[in-house]
Amino acid sequence: MFGDTMAPPIKLTGIDLNLFVVFEAIYTERNLTRAAGILNVTQPAVSNALARLRGHFDDPLFARRGGIMAPTPVAQSLILPVRQALARLRSGLDQRAQFDPATSTRLFHIALRDASAAMLLAPLARYLERAAPGVQVQAHIVDRADIPLELAAGTLDLAIDIPELQRADLASATLTADRYVVVMRKGHPDAGKPMTLDRFTSLRHIAISSRRRGRTLVEAALARTGRTITSAMRVPAFQMAMDTVRGSDMIATVPSLLARGLNVAVADLPFPSPRIDSLLYWHRNAESDPGNLWMREAVKAATAAFTADASSPAARGKSSSASRSTRAPDGPVSPRAGDGRSAVRKTARHG
DSSP, X not given: OTTOSSOOOOOOTTOOTHHHHHHHHHHHHSSHHHHHHHHXXXXXXXHHHHHHHHHHHTSOOEEEETTEEEEOHHHHHHHHHXXXXXXXXXXXXXXXXXXXXXXXXXXXXXXOOHHHHHHHHHHHHHHHHHHOTTOEXXXXXXXXXXXXXXXXXXXXXXXXXOGGGOOTTEEEEEEEEEEEEEEEOTTOTTTTSOOOHHHHHHSOEEEEOSSSSSOOHHHHHHHTTTOOOOOSEEESOHHHHHHHHHTSSOEEEEEHHHHTTSSSEEEEOSSOOOXXXXXXXXXXXXXXXXXXHHHHHHHHHHHHHHHHHHHSGGGTTSOOOSOOOOOOOOSOBOOBTTBOSOSOOSSOOOO
């Protein structure tokens, strides 16, 4: 019956698997015309495919509401297994072909946080300009709870986040292991003075968190000493905090790798700093996908280039150099049976 809230089992007998490609496009775009454009077919062809799907599942799947095609409960229950199946199919097809970065026009979707973007995107852009000028990257901010689902569905290729994302169906590699430091503007009345607990708790702080409330990692670590701070400002993005720090007497706590190239005064925390590990994640279905392999190595090399720049004496007190060379992989990458490692060997190693 139309309107059932339980998804029927997916019966593949007698159904054209291309219909699931159409289903995914409609679900993503919420619009038949845009779905047709994505698929490079006519809108009547999409409408016809939707009619066949409705008949197969005995459910409308999508209903017009407020100018969009809203998915029914049955469509909502189908989208994850459909995306997972399509991702496996695409991954299997990708693994049969070589990936040549010099000629590829592949689009990669990467989820990452504000601080990771500040470290990675510029060196990655330089890397791609030299090695893969046709490759495109779209960076996304994705809710942490949704990242494993999107990696499984293939709507994300890679994600950069904290260790809490680790799970059996995801593979990972460590990109950075860092600590927090205090930053303030050069010329701040307390710049250059020892950062004691009393001084730290007396200053006006900017908390950096994408959450609207709750303690940050630094506030939680400080609380273990029996002391607290009340942040005078809370912002969701690293760049907002840095602009405010440079234009006021407020201070912030940021990863040390980022602090070294920001033209600010830096001080150690007066209590043990929380550890900041940043990991690169991908789904195990993409383990041997040559394009995914190559992009993983590109991200590692770009991160290593940033880390080397941030650790150099020239980076202290000024912006890191934009001209550092990162070795690019040589030639196309082919899949290796039973080997999840990259065939690229001439890249900088991550720390």
